[in-house]
Amino acid sequence: MHDFVYRDKNLYCEQVRVEDLARHFKTPFYIYSSKTIIEHYLKLKAAFREIKPLICFSVKANSNLAILKLLVDKGAGLDIVSGGELYRALKAGCPSKKIVYASVGKREDEIRAAIEKEILFFNIESHSELETINRIAKDLKKRVSVALRVNPDIETKTHRYIRTARAEDKFGVDFDSAEEILLKQDAFSNLRIKGLHIHLGSQITTGAPFVRAISKVLNFIQYMAGAGITLQHLDIGGGLGIVYDKETPQTAEEFARRVMPFLKRTKLKIILEPGRFIVGNAGILVTKIIYIKHTPYKNFIIVDAGMNDLIRPALYGAYHKILPLSKSKGQPSKISRPEAGKNQKYDVVGPVCESCDFFAKNRRLPELKEGDYLAIMGAGAYGFSMASNYNSRPRAAEVIVVKNKIHLIRKRETYQDLIRNEIIPKL
Ligand SMILES: *Cc1c(COP(=O)(O)O)cnc(C)c1O
Numbered sequence: 287m288h289d290f291v292y293r294d295k296n297l298y299c300e301q302v303r304v305e306d307l308a309r310h311f312k313t314p315f316y317i318y319s320s321k322t323i324i325e326h327y328l329k330l331k332a333a334f335r336e337i338k339p340l341i342c343f344s345v346k347a348n349s350n351l352a353i354l355k356l357l358v359d360k361g362a363g364l365d366i367v368s369g370g371e372l373y374r375a376l377k378a379g380c381p382s383k384k385i386v387y388a389s390v391g392k393r394e395d396e397i398r399a400a401i402e403k404e405i406l407f408f409n410i411e412s413h414s415e416l417e418t419i420n421r422i423a424k425d426l427k428k429r430v431s432v433a434l435r436v437n438p439d440i441e442t443k444t445h446r447y448i449r450t451a452r453a454e455d456k457f458g459v460d461f462d463s464a465e466e467i468l469l470k471q472d473a474f475s476n477l478r479i480k481g482l483h484i485h486l487g488s489q490i491t492t493g494a495p496f497v498r499a500i501s502k503v504l505n506f507i508q509y510m511a512g513a514g515i516t517l518q519h520l521d522i523g524g525g526l527g528i529v530y531d532k533e534t535p536q537t538a539e540e541f542a543r544r545v546m547p548f549l550k551r552t553k554l555k556i557i558l559e560p561g562r563f564i565v566g567n568a569g570i571l572v573t574k575i576i577y578i579k580h581t582p583y584k585n586f587i588i589v590d591a592g593m594n595d596l597i598r599p600a601l602y603g604a605y606h607k608i609l610p611l612s613k614s615k616g617q618p619s620k621i622s623r624p625e626a627g628k629n630q631k632y633d634v635v636g637p638v639c640e641s642c643d644f645f646a647k648n649r650r651l652p653e654l655k656e657g658d659y660l661a662i663m664g665a666g667a668y669g670f671s672m673a674s675n676y677n678s679r680p681r682a683a684e685v686i687v688v689k690n691k692i693h694l695i696r697k698r699e700t701y702q703d704l705i706r707n708e709i710i711p712k713l
Contacts, residue, residue, distance in 0.1 A: 288567040289319040290663065295613040297661055301690040304572060305611040308659045313574040314591035315683040315698070316670050318348075320356055322568035323666075326538075327360055330560060333542035337549055339556035340406075342386050344524050345371040347561030347667040348569070350684055352695035354378035357564070363406070365524070365559040369396035376403065386521060386557060388435060388483065390456050397422050407431040409483040409521060411458055413467065416474055423476035433481035433519055436464050436506070438499040442487045444527075445602045449487035451499065457485070461506055468515045481519025481554070482507065488562060491527035491535040493544030500548050507552070520554040526563035530664045531605045538563075562667040569666025571596050571682070572611070575658045576637070585632045587651070589660060592636030593643040594676040596662060596669050600642040607663040608634055608646050610654060634660070638677045670696075678704055 289300050297304045299319050307317060330341060342363035345354065349371060354364060355378045363384030364375040375385050387400050388409035397419055400408065410416055410432050423430040437458035440451045450457045459467070464482070471479050484499050500522060507517055522545070527535035536544070549556050573591035580586075598604035632654075634646040645662055654660075673681045680699035685692060 287325070288322045290570055290661070292613060297609060297611045299570075299687045302687045302692055304570075304661060305659055307685060307692065308572050308574070308611060311683050311685060311694070312698070313572055313659065314589075314595050315572055315685060316569055316665065317572060318353065318565070318569040318666055318684070318686045318695075320686055320688045323353065323356060323565055324360060326560075326564045326568065327357055327362060329538040330558065330563065331361075333538040334546065334556070334558070336546060337556050339558050340384060341558045341560065342384065343564055344559050344561030345374060346671055348565040348669070349374055349671050350695055351378050352684075352686055352693065353565065354380065356686075358384075363557075365561075369393070369399055372396070372400055372403065372405070382406070386433075386483075386559070388485065392418075394418065394422060398426070401426055401428055401430055404428075407433050407480060407519070409433050409435045411435050413459070413463065416467065416477065420474040420477050429476055429478060431478050431480045433483045433521055434459060434464050434467060434479060435483040435485070436461060436503060438484050438486070438502045440486055440495050440499045440502075442490050442495045442525075443492070444487050444489045445604075447602055448489060451484065451486040451495075458483070461502075464506070465510065468510055469513065471515075479517070481517050481521060483521040483523065483557075485521075485523025485559065486525050488525050489527040490525045491533050493536050493541055496522065496525075496541070496545050497548070500545055504548055504552060507554070518553075518555055519557060520549070520552070521557035521559065522549075524559040524561050524563070526560055528562055528566040528664070528667075530566075531607065564667075566667035567664050569664075569669060571662040571665040571669060573660050573662065575654060575656050575660065578654065578656055587632045587634045587654065587660075589634060589636060589645070591645070591662065591682070592638040592677065592679060593640060594638055594674045594679050595636075595682050596645070596665055597672050597674075598665075598668055599645050600640070601672075606645060606665065608649060608651065609661045609663060610652060611659040611661055613652065638679070675699075675704055680704060 340363050342365040343357045344365045358380045364380045366387050367389045382403045382405050385405040390411045435458035439453040442449050573589040577588040593600040630650050631648045636643040683698040684696035686695050
């Protein structure tokens with residue numbers, strides 16, 4: 287569900303007509319609905335109310351400070367994957383005891399900062415990382431809480447780039463190594479291994495993989511309890527899928543109904559790390575048609591947003607719905623150019639000099655003309671957070687709507703921004 291709907295043939299975000307924003311802010315820009323973000327968070331919270339989990343929003347899905355603050359103010363914690371995200375989490379006012387930190391490659395300076403800030407725990411991904419964190423903790427004379435990320439070796443039906451929980455993936459440790467580490471944890475004098483962590487991947491639309499992974503982990507926890515090792519936390523990660531096209535993902539309620547029976551039987555404190563579920567459908571990318579070009583093979587709509595603004599189609603072949611901001615002229619397509627015939631299908635592409643710079647291929651769209659605005663839907667997660675300056679394109683502005691109010695939450699970059707850190711040496 288989301289709050290981008292047509293009223294009178296115009297696309298609205300909450301109570302604001304998006305085309306008005308497009309004229310005001312210029313394109314491309316991202317626009318988010320605060321209501322959608324909060325509703326998604328509250329839906330998950332309500333679904334799991336019986337076990338009162340800590341819900342740590344995954345910062346990498348959308349790391350704008352305003353969005354982090356919105357969620358933190360509602361009681362959310364944050365799931366971070368770098369020192370930069372720790373910096374953001376703290377700037378957004380997140381209590382450090384609500385921050386969990388996963389990453390296969392945490393650097394020493396990042397670890398040191400997180401220990402000094404006393405985050406809730408590190409999700410540890412290797413034996414070497416344990417040794418490093420222990421050494422730094424000793425150095426800082428601190429006892430540090432950690433959880434072990436286990437790789438449950440589970441198949442998920444999602445794009446291979448966003449699955450993370452098969453034996454061959456780089457994340458976490460296998461159960462045998464986890465057992466060895468837990469049994470020998472006294473060797474890590476300054477660490478307390480308090481829990482386990484799993485994260486199966488992203489855009490997972492069914493409960494089955496979660497159920498399989500959680501049962502595996504709970505069996506392991508029970509087995510370790512037999513060996514006298516008790517754990518207090520289980521972090522079940524993120525990965526809940528959303529609707530981009532015709533998917534029928536589980537709802538928060540359905541998800542909770544599947545996994546809660548397992549979790550309720552334990553006394554473990556549960557942590558969730560949703561990213562996409564919270565923000566995915568709460569944001570769109572607004573762009574303007576620069577040119578329409580007909581070739582003997584294709585019709586191209588060339589827009590002013592590019593893969594540098596939203597890389598998901600180029601990276602994962604991801605599907606995003608594309609809607610005109612105004613449907614008033616958009617009667618069912620009747621392309622005027624005779625050579626285009628009855629073909630109403632377009633490739634919607636950006637200006638970047640790469641053939642993978644597209645937003646849609648062979649997409650049926652209503653009649654459109656140069657200068658019209660389009661909304662690329664479902665762009666709230668892994669949209670701006672993956673944006674780059676490729677082709678020396680300043681990164682887009684971001685705007686959030688709260689009912690009928692509009693707040694700019696990131697200025698569009700300028701050309702000065704592009705070269706800010708560059709130095710021409712005197713040769
Ligand atoms: C990316 C990530 C998430 C969030 O995944 P979504 O699919 O956006 O919910 C959660 N936990 C970890 C460890 C991650 O790396």
